[in-house]
Amino acid sequence: MTETGIIKIAIFLIVILFLVKPLGFYIKRVLxxxxxxxxxxxxxxxKLIYFLLRVKPDKEQNWKxxxxxxxxxxxxSLILLFFIQRFQxxxxxxxxxxxxxxxILAFNTAVSFVTNTNWQAYSGESTMSYFxxxxxxxxxxxxxxxxxxxxxxVLIRSFARKNTDNLGNFxxxxxxxxxxxxxxxxxxxxxxxxxxGVPQNFNNYVTAQTLEGAKQIIPQGPVASFEAIKxxxxxxxxxxxxxxxxxxxxxxxxxxIIQCICIFLIASSLVYAFGLMINSKKQGWTxxxxxxxxxxxxxxxxxxxxxxxxxxxKKIDSxxxxxLLKNMQGKETRFGIADSVLYSALTTSTSTGxxxxxxxxxxxxxxxxxxxxxxxxxxIIGGVGSGLYNMLMFVILTVFIAGLMVGRTPEFLGKKIxxxxxxxxxxxxxxxxxxxxxxxxxxxFLPSVVADLKAYGPHGFSRILYAFMSAANNNGSSFxxxxxxxxxxxxxxxxxxxxxxxxxIIAVMGVAGSIVRKKIIPPTSGTFPTTGAIFVVMLLVCIxxxxxxxxxxxxxxxxxxxxxxxxxx
Amino acid sequence: MIKSMLRSFVLLIFxxxxxGIFYPLVLSGIGKLxxxxxxxxSLVEKNGxxxxxxxxAQDFVQDIHFHGRPTLSDASNAPLSxxxxxxxxxxxxxxxxxxxxxxxxxxxxxxxxxxxxxDPDISPEGAYFQISRISKATGISEDKLQKxxxxxxxxSFINLYGQKRxxxxxxxxxxxxxLNAIERLQPKR
Numbered sequence: 107m108t109e110t111g112i113i114k115i116a117i118f119l120i121v122i123l124f125l126v127k128p129l130g131f132y133i134k135r136v137l138x139x140x141x142x143x144x145x146x147x148x149x150x151x152x153k154l155i156y157f158l159l160r161v162k163p164d165k166e167q168n169w170k171x172x173x174x175x176x177x178x179x180x181x182x183s184l185i186l187l188f189f190i191q192r193f194q195x196x197x198x199x200x201x202x203x204x205x206x207x208x209x210i211l212a213f214n215t216a217v218s219f220v221t222n223t224n225w226q227a228y229s230g231e232s233t234m235s236y237f238x239x240x241x242x243x244x245x246x247x248x249x250x251x252x253x254x255x256x257x258x259x260v261l262i263r264s265f266a267r268k269n270t271d272n273l274g275n276f277x278x279x280x281x282x283x284x285x286x287x288x289x290x291x292x293x294x295x296x297x298x299x300x301x302x303g304v305p306q307n308f309n310n311y312v313t314a315q316t317l318e319g320a321k322q323i324i325p326q327g328p329v330a331s332f333e334a335i336k337x338x339x340x341x342x343x344x345x346x347x348x349x350x351x352x353x354x355x356x357x358x359x360x361x362x363i364i365q366c367i368c369i370f371l372i373a374s375s376l377v378y379a380f381g382l383m384i385n386s387k388k389q390g391w392t393x394x395x396x397x398x399x400x401x402x403x404x405x406x407x408x409x410x411x412x413x414x415x416x417x418x419x420k421k422i423d424s425x426x427x428x429x430l431l432k433n434m435q436g437k438e439t440r441f442g443i444a445d446s447v448l449y450s451a452l453t454t455s456t457s458t459g460x461x462x463x464x465x466x467x468x469x470x471x472x473x474x475x476x477x478x479x480x481x482x483x484x485x486i487i488g489g490v491g492s493g494l495y496n497m498l499m500f501v502i503l504t505v506f507i508a509g510l511m512v513g514r515t516p517e518f519l520g521k522k523i524x525x526x527x528x529x530x531x532x533x534x535x536x537x538x539x540x541x542x543x544x545x546x547x548x549x550x551f552l553p554s555v556v557a558d559l560k561a562y563g564p565h566g567f568s569r570i571l572y573a574f575m576s577a578a579n580n581n582g583s584s585f586x587x588x589x590x591x592x593x594x595x596x597x598x599x600x601x602x603x604x605x606x607x608x609x610x611i612i613a614v615m616g617v618a619g620s621i622v623r624k625k626i627i628p629p630t631s632g633t634f635p636t637t638g639a640i641f642v643v644m645l646l647v648c649i650x651x652x653x654x655x656x657x658x659x660x661x662x663x664x665x666x667x668x669x670x671x672x673x674x675x
Numbered sequence: 676m677i678k679s680m681l682r683s684f685v686l687l688i689f690x691x692x693x694x695g696i697f698y699p700l701v702l703s704g705i706g707k708l709x710x711x712x713x714x715x716x717s718l719v720e721k722n723g724x725x726x727x728x729x730x731x732a733q734d735f736v737q738d739i740h741f742h743g744r745p746t747l748s749d750a751s752n753a754p755l756s757x758x759x760x761x762x763x764x765x766x767x768x769x770x771x772x773x774x775x776x777x778x779x780x781x782x783x784x785x786x787x788x789x790x791x792x793x794d795p796d797i798s799p800e801g802a803y804f805q806i807s808r809i810s811k812a813t814g815i816s817e818d819k820l821q822k823x824x825x826x827x828x829x830x831s832f833i834n835l836y837g838q839k840r841x842x843x844x845x846x847x848x849x850x851x852x853x854l855n856a857i858e859r860l861q862p863k864r
Contacts, residue, residue: 114835155689159682175679182683186691241695245687248694277682284690289698296702297709303730305716306699306706312718314725316733317740317847324728326716330706331699351791353730354716359837416754422764430780435759435787436752439744439796442838464790467752565753587753671755 111409111444118363118448119398122370126394129371130378136286137259137279137379139163148286155281166272169619172260173612175276176253180220180608183246187216190242191234199237201310207233214596219243221607222250222489224336224343224459224582225599227590231325231346236308239345244332248292251339251372252283254491257611258376259283261495264618265519266384268626273618287372288339295368296334303357306330329354337368340489342459342582350449350462351438359440362449362462369452369460373493380494384519392637393497396645400486404475405451412447412472417673436464447472454479457489459582466569466585470672473585474665477572480579481661482653483538489580492607495614499534501636502527502617504648508634518636520626527617534613539656541578541602546571546660548598558589564671568664577602719844729844732795738812739850741805743843744784746792763787774808796840799828813854823849 135142142148156163167175191207194200207215211227218225224247230239256279263273300306305326312324329345333355336343343349350356356365374394381390415431437446446463453460454476465476479486485497506523509516516523549555549570559566569588576583577599584590590599635641706714717729727733732743745766752759766786771777782801784794802824810817827845831837 110835117835151693155686158685158689160678161682174676175682178676178679179683179686182680182687186687240699241691244699245691245695249690277686280686284694289694293698293702297705300702300706300710300714303713303717306703306714307716308703309715312716312725312728314718314727314733316727317844317851318733318735318737320734322727322731322733324716324718324731328699328703330714331702348791348793351789353791353793353795357717357730359832363832363836418755418760419763422760423767426767426780430783432783433787434783436790437787438790438794439784439798439801439840440794440837445837462790464752467754467790470754473754561753561756565755668755 108413108444111413111447114444115402115405115409115448118366119402121367122374125367125371126375126378129375130382130390133287133372133375133379134382136282137255137262138383139278139282142286144290151285152281155285156278159277161275161277163275163278166275168271169260169273169615169622172273172276173615176257176611176615177608179276179280180253183220183249184216187219187242187246188212191215191238194235194238197235197237199240199308200235201308202235204233204235207238210593210596211591214600215243217600217603218582219246219341219343220250221580221603222254222339222341222457222492223577223580223603223607224341225577225584225590225603226343226347226582227596227599229347230344231327236327239332240328243343244335247332247335247339247341247343248284248288249280251288251335251341251490252280253611254489255283255287255372255376256280256491257614258380258491258494261498261614261618262380262383264622265521267622268624270622271619273622288335291338291372292331292334295338295364296330298364299330299333299361302361303353304330304333304361305354325354336460337365337458338372338490340369340373340456340458340493342453342457344460350460351464353438356462359445362441362445365460365462366448366452369456369458370487372490373456373487376491376494377487377497386519386637388637389519392642393494393501393645396642397485397487397493397497399642400482400646400649401451401455404455404479404486405447408451408472408475409444409447411469411475411669413443414469416469433467433469436467438463450476451479453583454581455484455486455488457484457492457579457581459576461583464586465572465583466587470564470568470665470668473568473572474661474669476583477568477575477665478653478657478661480575480581481539481542481657482649483535484579484581485649492580492610496534496610499531499614499617500649500652501645502531503535503652504641504645505634505636506531507648508644512634514632514634517627517633520628521621521624522627524620526620530613530616530620534610534617535652537609537613538578538602538606541605542571542574543656543660545574545578545598545602549574549594552594554592555594558592560587560589564664564668568668571660571664573599574602578606580607719848721848727844729842730795732789732793733844735843735847739809739854740847741797741802741809741843741850742785743797744789744794745786746788752788770804774805775811776804776807779804795842795844796829797843799824799839799841802841802846809850813850814857815850815853
């Protein structure tokens with residue numbers, strides 16, 4: 107751990123806090139149907155879409171209609187993506203002549219991209235045609251992100267409105283979010299990536315004659331366009347198997363820090379937009395600050411543990427100085443320790459799941475913190491949209507607990523929190539821990555899974571735990587030692603991804619549907635304040651206790667035991 | 676329900692065209708126009724033949740060349756893997772003997788595997804470490820090699836993010852052109 111590393115993290119956070127306001131303001135205008143910059147380009151495109159869909163943009167839906175639209179749209183997305191992969195050998199844009207993607211793998215991948223998870227049991231450069239990558243996977247990177255933001259918008263509206271059933275129109279929301287927010291930002295970011303060295307072409311793979319006369323095959327492809335939405339939409343699925351470690355996806359320290367910023371950008375601005383839309387900027391800041399405190403609380407120990415020298419490595423040659431023994435295993439020279447830790451902390455605390463170093467080879471507790479980041483339900487800024495709506499579930503739970511303690515009916519933003527809401531909140535909060543623990547336990551009992559691990563003891567357990575944690579929380583990264591392309595892992599992670607995404611979306615929609623009907627009660631002197639320091643502390647305690655109680659035993663069996671073993675003589 | 680299905684179908688077709696075809700194609704066009712080298716993978720050509728990409732590591736084994744990072748040979752890379760520690764110990768030993776640096780500390784990125792398996796860079800220290808051996812093999816003075824490394828060392832971004840590094844292929848191209856120049860100066864037999 108060095109001062110420079112701490113300064114890197116601090117400057118990163120300051121930049122984020124500066125960007126949150128302007129982008130949050132823009133997102134608010136997008137979600138509220140107001141005019142924005144470049145209206146003369148966007149408005150005609152949207153009009154065309156509304157015309158093709160026969161949608162009246164001002165006709166709003168109630169929570170059931172909205173939810174049905176989301177589910178139907180997602181099922182269609184799944185089917186389309188599945189068949190694009192299955193028929194890629196017949197489709198254009200396949201210069202390497204890849205065959206069809208095997209059925210179970212194609213199913214897993216389709217689920218993974220539609221649920222914004224981007225868990226990858228394949229390597230892009232040896233499996234997917236260019237067409238599958240851009241017209242299949244990349245399209246879902248946009249649309250799954252847009253769905254997440256739309257759900258968050260619905261939840262925000264339910265608090266901002268009163269005595270109504272109207273929560274907005276799904277087709278309008280997804281169109282505006284994609285056309286006005288995701289596409290233009292991706293376009294700019296992709297251009298920046300190309301400038302820095304990320305390829306963007308549809309050429310054949312290049313066969314090079316190396317300086318020493320060997321043959322080297324260099325994959326090409328439309329990487330920049332893919333990379334931009336991968337980062338902005340907190341998707342995380344790489345064009346190449348090596349993800350953002352690969353120099354074609356992340357060529358310089360400059361692209362690395364810009365990726366870091368863009369991973370946080372939309373999700374954190376959305377929290378500011380939330381404050382604007384409910385007419386209480388202070389409430390927005392309270393939640394954003396709680397998220398950032400959690401982030402700092404976890405990245406600092408992670409950086410500390412990763413900066414430590416593994417005592418077992420020291421034993422190899424005790425004459426070497428400590429600087430020569432830092433953990434560069436699985437890391438890239440251009441990034442080094444601090445930038446790799448920053449990136450890993452960011453991608454596991456948002457549900458991005460991109461990696462710029464091999465997470466499997468992190469020191470045990472640093473790897474443990476990546477798991478813990480996810481186990482909190484991706485609420486530390488979190489995925490685009492999903493971070494905010496999951497965090498609001500925790501906020502409602504906190505308000506409820508506080509209400510029980512002072513003996514008053516809990517309310518949030520003037521809305522009474524009743525039994526219906528609490529039932530939905532508990533479903534939303536408990537579905538992913540249930541999936542994680544159930545399937546991890548199941549995996550440990552299956553000899554075929556254990557035989558595939560290539561590491562026994564606590565690290566093998568961590569690999570299984572990581573896989574299901576990542577799938578159920580729609581993160582998508584993995585400990586690379588696990589062989590993910592087996593029937594059991596493909597099917598079980600797909601189930602986790604589907605339940606983790608859609609059960610919680612339906613529960614959140616249920617909360618919104620119930621809340622929006624209620625009247626807004628003006629605050630009185632007895633109302634429990636949901637802004638300010640006390641509430642931040644309550645919220646953090648609530649999140650940490652739930653995350654801790656659910657997963658501490660599992661973490662103790664994996665990373666914590668492994669950490670202790672590191673010191674064995 | 677039926678209405679939602681129709682809308683889903685039409686919207687997916689529309690967005691597949693817009694986001695899946697139009698967006699990457701337009702970017703490819705603009706990319707090739709503004710940054711042709713980068714958009715095509717930063718390929719390096721020599722006498723009209725592609726010899727690699729400056730962003731993708733290639734294997735160097737000859738004595739006259741700088742060597743890059745080792746790459747993961749198997750998946751046994753757990754933090755406490757015995758196989759991994761044995762690999763490190765063997766590499767330290769081999770590198771010290773090979774580079775005439777017995778008893779000297781080996782820069783860490785030459786011992787530990789790269790994550791991507793195609794990391795094109797090493798640290799300047801990692802390059803300095805190989806100078807004696809290369810100087811002996813090529814006849815280029817150590818002083819000149821040192822200057823070459825310093826010249827091609829790239830700084831971290833705004834002196835803060837990332838690490839100092841030097842591209843292995845760039846260094847080796849420089850060595851090759853230097854050797855060629857010497858060859859040309861010598862009288863033909």
